Amino acid sequence: MFGTGQFQLYNPVRVIYGKGELKRSAEIFGVSNVLVICDPYVSSNEYFKEVMTGFNSVFIYNKIIPNPPCELIDEIIESVYEHSKGAPKFEGVIGIGGGSTLDTAKAVSSLLVSEGKLADYVEGKKKFEKRLPLMLIPTTSGTGSEVTNVGVYTLNDIKKPMTSPTFWADIALVDPVLTYSMPxxxxxxxxxxxxxxxxxxxxxxxxxxxxxxxxxxxxxxxxxxxxxxxxxxxxxxxxxxxxxxxxxxxxxxxxxxxxxxxxxxxxxxxxxxxxxxxxxxxxxxxxxxxxxxxxxxxxxxxxxxxxxxxxxxxxxxxxxxxxxxxxxxxxxxxxxxxxxxxxxxxxxxxxxxxxxxxxxxxxxxxxxxxxx
Amino acid sequence: MFGTGQFQLYNPVRVIYGKGELKRSAEIFGVSNVLVICDPYVSSNEYFKEVMTGFNSVFIYNKIIPNPPCELIDEIIESVYEHSKGAPKFEGVIGIGGGSTLDTAKAVSSLLVSEGKLADYVEGKKKFEKRLPLMLIPTTSGTGSEVTNVGVYTLNDIKKPMTSPTFWADIALVDPVLTYSMPxxxxxxxxxxxxxxxxxxxxxxxxxxxxxxxxxxxxxxxxxxxxxxxxxxxxxxxxxxxxxxxxxxxxxxxxxxxxxxxxxxxxxxxxxxxxxxxxxxxxxxxxxxxxxxxxxxxxxxxxxxxxxxxxxxxxxxxxxxxxxxxxxxxxxxxxxxxxxxxxxxxxxxxxxxxxxxxxxxxxxxxxxxxxx
Incomplete structure (x- = not known):
C-alpha cells in the first residue's frame, strides 16, 4: 500500500534502444557539428567510427579519465574555445563511454553556454540554466548516467555528486553492441x-x-x-x-x-x-x-x-x-x-x-x- | 528475453502526486493567468475552488461533454478570443476532469497558438508545433490521458484518436482527493x-x-x-x-x-x-x-x-x-x-x-x- 505518500516523477530523456543504432547517431541527434567526449579506449575501438558517420564536423576530445576532476572539465572548455578560435560552433555534445565520460559530457554541454568554472556549480554558487543539445551513449551496462540528472566530479580530491535540470540528456542512445567488447x-x-x-x-x-x-x-x-x-x-x-x-x-x-x-x-x-x-x-x-x-x-x-x-x-x-x-x-x-x-x-x-x-x-x- | 528488440521511451510529463496538492495548483503551474477547461459537474464540485487559489485571473470554460466534437473545441477558441477582445492573454491552460476534458485541454492549448480548425489536425493536414503551458488534473482514475500524447475527438460522428508532441502536458497533477466524489x-x-x-x-x-x-x-x-x-x-x-x-x-x-x-x-x-x-x-x-x-x-x-x-x-x-x-x-x-x-x-x-x-x-x- 502506498497511497498516503507523495511523489514526483520526471524523466524527460528520450531513450532509443537497438542493436546497431549507433550508425544512426547523426540522424537521431539531428545536428551537424558536434563535440564528442570519450576516453582513449573508446576512440580506438572499432565501433567508434560509426559515431562519426553522417555528421558534417566532429571535434573529438578523448582524454577523459575516471572520476574526472573539475579542472579537467574546465580545460576541455578552454581547449574547445582555442580550437574554435573564439565562440565554438558546435550545435551539440555527444558523450560516449562509461559514467565518468557521460558525466563529463553533461557538464561540458552546460559550461559551453554558461559563465565561470565547473567548481562554481559543483559548490552550488551558480546554477546551470541552459546547455547545448546533448546525446549520451553508454558503453557499459551499469551506471545509468545516460538517464539521470546527476554528475559526479572530483573537487579537491573528493568525489562530489551534483544534480542539474540541464543534466537530463535529450537522447540516451543505448546500442548494446558497444558493450560487447567490455572486459x-x-x-x-x-x-x-x-x-x-x-x-x-x-x-x-x-x-x-x-x-x-x-x-x-x-x-x-x-x-x-x-x-x-x-x-x-x-x-x-x-x-x-x-x-x-x-x-x-x-x-x-x-x-x-x-x-x-x-x-x-x-x-x-x-x-x-x-x-x-x-x-x-x-x-x-x-x-x-x-x-x-x-x-x-x-x-x-x-x-x-x-x-x-x-x-x-x-x-x-x-x-x-x-x-x-x-x-x-x-x-x-x-x-x-x-x-x-x-x-x-x-x-x-x-x-x-x-x-x-x-x-x-x-x-x-x-x-x-x-x-x- | 527481450534483447533483440528495439524500442523508444519518451514521456516528458512531470507527474506530481499527493493528497491535497490541488490547493498548490498555482504554485506548481507557475503562471498567473489561466484558462480552465472542465465540465459542469466538476465546476460545481466542492474541490473546484481550490484550483482557483493563487491565480491572478481564471477564465472558466465548463461546457465540456463526453467524446468532444471538433466543432466544440473550435467554439472554445472563438469564445476565448471574444472574451479577450483580441489575442488571449492566458499564460497557460488547465484541464480538470475525465479523459474528454483533458483531451480538450490538450487541443485548446495547442490551437490557441496555431492556425486553422481542429479538424485540420485530426485529419493530419496540419501538425501542431507549439502550445501554451499545460497542466492536466484528472478527476477519475482510469483514462491516463494526463500522461499520454493522445487526444480523442469526434469528427463527423466518429471518434478519432490523434497524437501530437504538443499533447504531452507540462504537468500531470494527480490529487486523489478529487476522485473521492466519483459516482x-x-x-x-x-x-x-x-x-x-x-x-x-x-x-x-x-x-x-x-x-x-x-x-x-x-x-x-x-x-x-x-x-x-x-x-x-x-x-x-x-x-x-x-x-x-x-x-x-x-x-x-x-x-x-x-x-x-x-x-x-x-x-x-x-x-x-x-x-x-x-x-x-x-x-x-x-x-x-x-x-x-x-x-x-x-x-x-x-x-x-x-x-x-x-x-x-x-x-x-x-x-x-x-x-x-x-x-x-x-x-x-x-x-x-x-x-x-x-x-x-x-x-x-x-x-x-x-x-x-x-x-x-x-x-x-x-x-x-x-x-x-
Whole structure:
C-alpha cells in the first residue's frame, strides 16, 4: 500500500534502444557539428567510427579519465574555445563511454553556454540554466548516467555528486553492441552496479510504485542474464544493457541507499571498483532491511523467481564468486581496525537515510564486521 | 528475453502526486493567468475552488461533454478570443476532469497558438508545433490521458484518436482527493479501463521491459484496491489514482490491443461505458492469448499473486460482477446476429495487430460468441 505518500516523477530523456543504432547517431541527434567526449579506449575501438558517420564536423576530445576532476572539465572548455578560435560552433555534445565520460559530457554541454568554472556549480554558487543539445551513449551496462540528472566530479580530491535540470540528456542512445567488447571484469562490476541500483531503488524509503515496477523488471533481467553476459553471450549483453538503463531511470527518481553510501569509502580508501564495492554489502543489507519491508521483499523475490530473501542474498553472493570476487573485505586490503573509519564515512552520506530501518553508525559497523 | 528488440521511451510529463496538492495548483503551474477547461459537474464540485487559489485571473470554460466534437473545441477558441477582445492573454491552460476534458485541454492549448480548425489536425493536414503551458488534473482514475500524447475527438460522428508532441502536458497533477466524489459506477468503469491499460500494455507485442514493469506494478495495485475503492475507502482510491496514472505511462509507450479495439464498436453501437466495454472481452482474451505468451503471463500472475491465468480471468469477472455488471453481451442490448458487425469493425482498428497471436475476424467473432 502506498497511497498516503507523495511523489514526483520526471524523466524527460528520450531513450532509443537497438542493436546497431549507433550508425544512426547523426540522424537521431539531428545536428551537424558536434563535440564528442570519450576516453582513449573508446576512440580506438572499432565501433567508434560509426559515431562519426553522417555528421558534417566532429571535434573529438578523448582524454577523459575516471572520476574526472573539475579542472579537467574546465580545460576541455578552454581547449574547445582555442580550437574554435573564439565562440565554438558546435550545435551539440555527444558523450560516449562509461559514467565518468557521460558525466563529463553533461557538464561540458552546460559550461559551453554558461559563465565561470565547473567548481562554481559543483559548490552550488551558480546554477546551470541552459546547455547545448546533448546525446549520451553508454558503453557499459551499469551506471545509468545516460538517464539521470546527476554528475559526479572530483573537487579537491573528493568525489562530489551534483544534480542539474540541464543534466537530463535529450537522447540516451543505448546500442548494446558497444558493450560487447567490455572486459569481463568491467562487465561484472558495472553489472553489479546496475543490480544494486535496482534493489536499492526498490526498497528506498523514497520509492514509489513507478520506480518499484522498473526496479522489479530490471532486477529480473539481470538475474536472468548476468552470468551469460560474462560468458560473452550477446543476448545476455543486450538484456544487461536494457536492464541497466531501466535501473537508471528507477534510481533517477529515488536515489540510492546504504549499499552505495558504504561503497564510497571502500572505493576511495581501497580502490575497489564502484559496482563491486556496492555489491559487497548488498546480501547482508538484504537480511538487515528485511524485518522493515518483509511483505514488499516477498513480492520482489516471488516475481524474480526465488523462494525467499535468503535465496536472493545467496544468488548475489554466487554472482560475485562467479565473477571471481571475494565476498570478504579483508581480501581487498581492509584492516579490521579500519572498519570504524569506513562506518564513520558511510553514515556521512545523506542517502543512507533512505535505507529501510535507517541504519546508524553501529548498524553499519555490525554489517561491515559480518563481511569482514 | 527481450534483447533483440528495439524500442523508444519518451514521456516528458512531470507527474506530481499527493493528497491535497490541488490547493498548490498555482504554485506548481507557475503562471498567473489561466484558462480552465472542465465540465459542469466538476465546476460545481466542492474541490473546484481550490484550483482557483493563487491565480491572478481564471477564465472558466465548463461546457465540456463526453467524446468532444471538433466543432466544440473550435467554439472554445472563438469564445476565448471574444472574451479577450483580441489575442488571449492566458499564460497557460488547465484541464480538470475525465479523459474528454483533458483531451480538450490538450487541443485548446495547442490551437490557441496555431492556425486553422481542429479538424485540420485530426485529419493530419496540419501538425501542431507549439502550445501554451499545460497542466492536466484528472478527476477519475482510469483514462491516463494526463500522461499520454493522445487526444480523442469526434469528427463527423466518429471518434478519432490523434497524437501530437504538443499533447504531452507540462504537468500531470494527480490529487486523489478529487476522485473521492466519483459516482460508484464511474469509479468502476474507469477502474476497469485502467486495469485493461495495464494488462494490454504488458502483453502488447509493442511492449518493452520498461512498460512491463509499470504494468505489473499498476495491475497489482488495482487488484489490491479495486473493490475497496468502490466501497469508499480512501486508501484504496489513493491507490487507484496512482495505478491509473502508471498504467497510462505504460500504454503511452505501447498503445493498447484487442480489448480496446473490440470496445470501440461496443461503445459506439450500444453506448456501453468505455472501461466496461474493454473489460467485457478481457477474461476471454487472457485465455486466448495465453498460448502465445505463457511464460510471460506466468510471471505476471506470480507477481500479482494468483495461481494461474485461470484465476486471473476469474478475478476480473468477479470485479465486474461485484460492480453490478453483467459479463454477457446480450445483457447490453447486443443481438446475436450483430456479432459479425462488431467483429468487422473491431478488426479495422490498427491496435488489434498489437495483440499476441494477432487475432483475425474469425477469432474475434469466436471471442464475442464466448461472451454472448
Amino acid at each position: 569481463k571484469r568491467v562487465a561484472a562490476t558495472t553489472g553489479l552496479d546496475a543490480l544494486t541500483h535496482a534493489i536499492e531503488s526498490y526498497w528506498a524509503t523514497s520509492t514509489q510504485p513507478y520506480t518499484e515496477g522498473l526496479a522489479l523488471r530490471s532486477a529480473k533481467m539481470i538475474f536472468e542474464s548476468y552470468e551469460a553476459s560474462l560468458n560473452g553471450e550477446e543476448w545476455a549483453k543486450d538484456e544487461m544493457a536494457i536492464a541497466a538503463t531501466i535501473a537508471g531511470i528507477a534510481f533517477s527518481q529515488t536515489r540510492t541507499t546504504a549499499a552505495h553510501a558504504i561503497s564510497f569509502p571502500i572505493t576511495s580508501f581501497y580502490n575497489v571498483e564502484h559496482g563491486l564495492a556496492c555489491a559487497l554489502t548488498l546480501p547482508t543489507l538484504i537480511h538487515w532491511t528485511y524485518k522493515f519491508i518483509s511483505e514488499k521483499m516477498d513480492d520482489f523475490v516471488r516475481y524474480v523467481g526465488f523462494k525467499d530473501v535468503e535465496e536472493l542474498a545467496k544468488r548475489i553472493e554466487h554472482m560475485m564468486e562467479y565473477s571471481g570476487f571475494s565476498l570478504k573485505l579483508h581480501d581487498y586490503g581492509v584492516k579490521e581496525d579500519e572498519l570504524e573509519k569506513i562506518a564513520k564515512v558511510s553514515v556521512e552520506a545523506n542517502i543512507i537515510n533512505l535505507t529501510p530501518g535507517n541504519p546508524k553508525y553501529e548498524d553499519v559497523l555490525e554489517i561491515l564486521k559480518t563481511i569482514y | 460508484k459506477r464511474v469509479a468502476a468503469t474507469t477502474g476497469l479501463d485502467a486495469l485493461t491499460h495495464a494488462i494490454e500494455s504488458y502483453w502488447a507485442t509493442s511492449t518493452q521491459p520498461y512498460t512491463e514493469g509499470l504494468a505489473l506494478r499498476s495491475a497489482k495495485m488495482i487488484f489490491e484496491s479495486y473493490e475497496a475503492s468502490l466501497n469508499g475507502e480512501e486508501w484504496a482510491k489513493d491507490e487507484m489514482a496512482i495505478a491509473a496514472t502508471i498504467a497510462g505511462i505504460a500504454f503511452s509507450q505501447t498503445r493498447t490491443t484487442a480489448a480496446h479495439a473490440i470496445s470501440f464498436p461496443i461503445t459506439s453501437f450500444y453506448n456501453v461505458e468505455h472501461g466496461l466495454a474493454c473489460a467485457l472481452t478481457l477474461p476471454t482474451l487472457i485465455h486466448w492469448t495465453y498460448k502465445f505468451i505463457s511464460e510471460k503471463m506466468d510471471d505476471f500472475v506470480r507477481y500479482v499473486g494468483f495461481k494461474d491465468v485461470e484465476e486471473l480471468a476469474k478475478r476480473i469477472e468477479h470485479m465486474m460482477e461485484y460492480s453490478g455488471f453483467s459479463l454477457k453481451l446480450h445483457d447490453y442490448g447486443v443481438k446475436e446476429d450483430e456479432l459479425e458487425k462488431i467483429a468487422k469493425v473491431s478488426v479495422e482498428a490498427n491496435i488489434i495487430n498489437l495483440t499476441p497471436g494477432n487475432p483475425k475476424y474469425e477469432d474475434v467473432l469466436e471471442i464475442l460468441k464466448t461472451i454472448y
